[in-house]
Amino acid sequence: MNQKPRIHQSDIIRFNSKILIQDSGCYHFDGCSDKDGYGLFQVDGFRMRAHRFSYIIYNNMQFPADELFVCHTCDNPNCINPNHLFLDTHLGNENDKTQKNRRPKGNELNRSDVLNDDIIYQLIIDIYNNKYSCINEIEFKLGVHRDTISDILKGKTWKHITNQLSVPLQTIKDIVIQKTKLKTKMTGQLILEIKQDLKLGLTQKSISENRNISKSVIGRIYRGETYSHIN
Ligand SMILES: [Zn+2]
Numbered sequence: 001m002n003q004k005p006r007i008h009q010s011d012i013i014r015f016n017s018k019i020l021i022q023d024s025g026c027y028h029f030d031g032c033s034d035k036d037g038y039g040l041f042q043v044d045g046f047r048m049r050a051h052r053f054s055y056i057i058y059n060n061m062q063f064p065a066d067e068l069f070v071c072h073t074c075d076n077p078n079c080i081n082p083n084h085l086f087l088d089t090h091l092g093n094e095n096d097k098t099q100k101n102r103r104p105k106g107n108e109l110n111r112s113d114v115l116n117d118d119i120i121y122q123l124i125i126d127i128y129n130n131k132y133s134c135i136n137e138i139e140f141k142l143g144v145h146r147d148t149i150s151d152i153l154k155g156k157t158w159k160h161i162t163n164q165l166s167v168p169l170q171t172i173k174d175i176v177i178q179k180t181k182l183k184t185k186m187t188g189q190l191i192l193e194i195k196q197d198l199k200l201g202l203t204q205k206s207i208s209e210n211r212n213i214s215k216s217v218i219g220r221i222y223r224g225e226t227y228s229h230i231n
Helices: 009-016 050-058 092-099 117-128 135-142 146-153 169-183 188-199 204-211 215-222
Strands: 019-021 027-029 040-043 046-049 069-072 085-088
Touching (some): 009 050, 040 050, 046 050, 085 117, 146 169, 188 204
Antiparallel strands (some): 040 046, 069 085
């Protein structure tokens, strides 16, 4: 989408004035609708489905690429209750099936061949929708090593997918990395892994980036100033 509507506060007020709250919790959009029953809303010369507008406004996001679909949990196309809306792709259901119960097992940890375009695309959408609170969860769900995920989020791999995003990749990365930083706990296992990384000759900088741990912490481990009892 090259052109994007400019949205003013008056548009939002006008939009909100069309909400009729129903007993079911759905917000009925009291305006025009299309043949499929989706409410239509016009803003800055653009006509769009009202639920899509609602999602975008409520989540304070940029206009998504055309491939990003806003779906209803309530199956009511006219509903614009942001709590009944989520982002998905038409391929999402298939991906759910293939990914279900996947987790890293042994030699699968470093495999990236379990990934495909659809899975990467869904991954980005899921991160954007806050379905993951840290990289570990992605590792667990997709069954690939965190370095593989890290490379995707840095734009090193799967660029043909991430280049299509209407949201900057950095934003996607920040969503999950920032949370990971908050959550990274120095467990014995993690210390051992860091020491192993150091033995393998990885730089402190790369370990820090891959594991979302500050470089100074890695440096202290390297110099034996901390966690020297864990071997
Ligand atoms: Zn609803």
